[in-house]
Amino acid sequence: MLNKVLVANRGEIAVRIIRACRELGIKTVAVYSEADKDALHTRLADEAVCIGPAPSKKSYLNIKNILEAACLTHADSIHPGFGFLSENADFAKMCEESNIKFIGPSYKVIDLMGNKSNAKALMKSAKVPVVTGSEGSIKGYKEACEIADKVGYPIMIKAAAGGGGKGIRLVTKKEELEDSYNIVKQEAKVSFNDDEIYIEKFIENPRHVEIQVLADEHGNAVYLGERDCTVQRRNQKVIEESPSTVVDDKLRKKMGEAAINAVKAAKYANAGTIEFLVDKNKNFYFMEMNTRIQVEHPVTEMVTGIDIVKEQLRIASGEKLRFSQSDIKPKGHSIECRINAECPEKGFMPSPGTIKELLFPGGNGVRIDTSVYTGYTIPPVYDSMIAKIIVHGENREEAINKMKRALDECVISGVDTNIDFLYKILDNENFVKGNYDTSFIKKENLA
Numbered sequence: 290m291l292n293k294v295l296v297a298n299r300g301e302i303a304v305r306i307i308r309a310c311r312e313l314g315i316k317t318v319a320v321y322s323e324a325d326k327d328a329l330h331t332r333l334a335d336e337a338v339c340i341g342p343a344p345s346k347k348s349y350l351n352i353k354n355i356l357e358a359a360c361l362t363h364a365d366s367i368h369p370g371f372g373f374l375s376e377n378a379d380f381a382k383m384c385e386e387s388n389i390k391f392i393g394p395s396y397k398v399i400d401l402m403g404n405k406s407n408a409k410a411l412m413k414s415a416k417v418p419v420v421t422g423s424e425g426s427i428k429g430y431k432e433a434c435e436i437a438d439k440v441g442y443p444i445m446i447k448a449a450a451g452g453g454g455k456g457i458r459l460v461t462k463k464e465e466l467e468d469s470y471n472i473v474k475q476e477a478k479v480s481f482n483d484d485e486i487y488i489e490k491f492i493e494n495p496r497h498v499e500i501q502v503l504a505d506e507h508g509n510a511v512y513l514g515e516r517d518c519t520v521q522r523r524n525q526k527v528i529e530e531s532p533s534t535v536v537d538d539k540l541r542k543k544m545g546e547a548a549i550n551a552v553k554a555a556k557y558a559n560a561g562t563i564e565f566l567v568d569k570n571k572n573f574y575f576m577e578m579n580t581r582i583q584v585e586h587p588v589t590e591m592v593t594g595i596d597i598v599k600e601q602l603r604i605a606s607g608e609k610l611r612f613s614q615s616d617i618k619p620k621g622h623s624i625e626c627r628i629n630a631e632c633p634e635k636g637f638m639p640s641p642g643t644i645k646e647l648l649f650p651g652g653n654g655v656r657i658d659t660s661v662y663t664g665y666t667i668p669p670v671y672d673s674m675i676a677k678i679i680v681h682g683e684n685r686e687e688a689i690n691k692m693k694r695a696l697d698e699c700v701i702s703g704v705d706t707n708i709d710f711l712y713k714i715l716d717n718e719n720f721v722k723g724n725y726d727t728s729f730i731k732k733e734n735l736a
């Protein structure tokens with residue numbers, strides 16, 4: 290087993306990883322920026338090393354300082370969490386070269402999947418259904434015109450290196466193509482330092498359904514069912530659940546097997562997620578693979594009883610998967626809400642500040658993943674997600690009622706939050722009926 294893990298992240302995911310390590314008897318090293326000296330992850334780890342000033346570029350993205358911290362503390366491995374360096378192939382490669390185990394897939398796979406356009410090509414060759422669109426990336430505007438005409442409007446222009454809902458634009462008609470083309474190229478350059486773009490057919494009224502996979506380094510792989518992340522704002526997930534109301538046993542098996550094909554084609558090891566769109570005729574299409582732990586992984590843990598982070602640590606230690614596909618039997622229904630320090634009335638503007646009073650919900654089937662506490666000051670420089678509430682119920686109805694009860698109980702004062710916004714979604718008739726698609730929040734005027 291790994292002996293000492295350096296957690297190259299902050300916030301709730303860093304805390305989540307430290308807890309998993311502790312339960313497995315693995316020592317932990319936190320790294321923190323000058324803004325995070327009082328952060329929970331800094332306090333909970335066995336050791337903590339300051340890696341630079343507040344801006345991410347100087348600390349949580351500072352590869353040199355993070356690798357130095359690992360050497361200094363004799364960590365034998367690094368868990369990257371999500372965001373930050375988690376999908377940085379160069380970082381994973383440097384870890385390997387420094388004899389530090391990167392807890393995730395090999396840098397070659399990260400590199401391959403990090404370019405969403407190349408990933409699609411690989412999936413197509415592995416017979417995984419993909420969204421139709423350009424074969425690879427677009428060379429110039431003229432090619433974009435030809436492909437858009439061939440695919441047929443509406444289309445989406447997407448940054449090959451994109452992530453976090455950025456670098457995606459819907460184009461409904463030809464007249465809009467040139468402007469959109471230029472805007473996405475510019476955004477891709479600025480956000481991802483890579484202006485490669487590709488085109489996809491816009492799937493109308495889709496559901497976002499993703500499959501969690503676990504693969505060991507000996508060629509074994511299982512899927513842990515699906516997560517429905519259809520409730521989105523600006524292509525970013527707001528509420529996630531498992532199972533999905535649009536997936537039955539037959540579709541689950543088909544999508545699960547496609548995900549396993551994807552994993553095998555990519556020679557993937559560790560935890561990963563294959564994201565699909567499902568159309569109204571229940572056809573599904575590969576969209577991208579996330580080669581890391583995801584924000585919404587707890588809903589899968591709640592229904593399967595499998596601790597995905599611990600499995601990541603076991604896989605990285607070289608262990609074989611301890612279960613086969615027939616052992617995976619999801620039970621009940623789980624929902625996750627992302628609690629953000631932001632103000633929905635002011636266009637979801639981030640709301641950093643000091644938390645004066647904090648009362649999280651509890652009770653049967655309620656889990657809180659967070660890194661905040663009373664008196665903690667949320668720094669303005671990082672992501673606004675401060676907690677996740679995850680519930681587990683016998684069925685969807687119970688899970689919805691439990692989440693509403695939990696949100697009701699939640700008291701966070703000193704900063705604005707999106708709690709009322711989340712409650713409105715759970716209270717919405719069409720959400721309750723399972724009658725919605727990715728445009729739900731907009732269509733229902735919830736934001």
Ligand code: ADP
Binds near residue numbers: 371373672
């Ligand atoms: P998930 O797929 O796990 O739901 P998200 O898309 O919400 O993940 O991203 C998880 C975190 O990583 C968020 O904080 C998001 O802002 C960040 N993130 C994701 N992709 C990128 C990227 N390519 N560049 C920078 N940050 C990213």
Ligand code: ADP
Binds near residue numbers: 455492521564727
């Ligand atoms: P990211 O890397 O930012 O997570 P994705 O490619 O996963 O980007 O897309 C994010 C979201 O954008 C999807 O969950 C979906 O709601 C929407 N989207 C992306 N591609 C399409 C498409 N071809 N048709 C319809 N919606 C799409």
Ligand code: MG
Binds near residue numbers: 564577
């Ligand atoms: Mg995605």
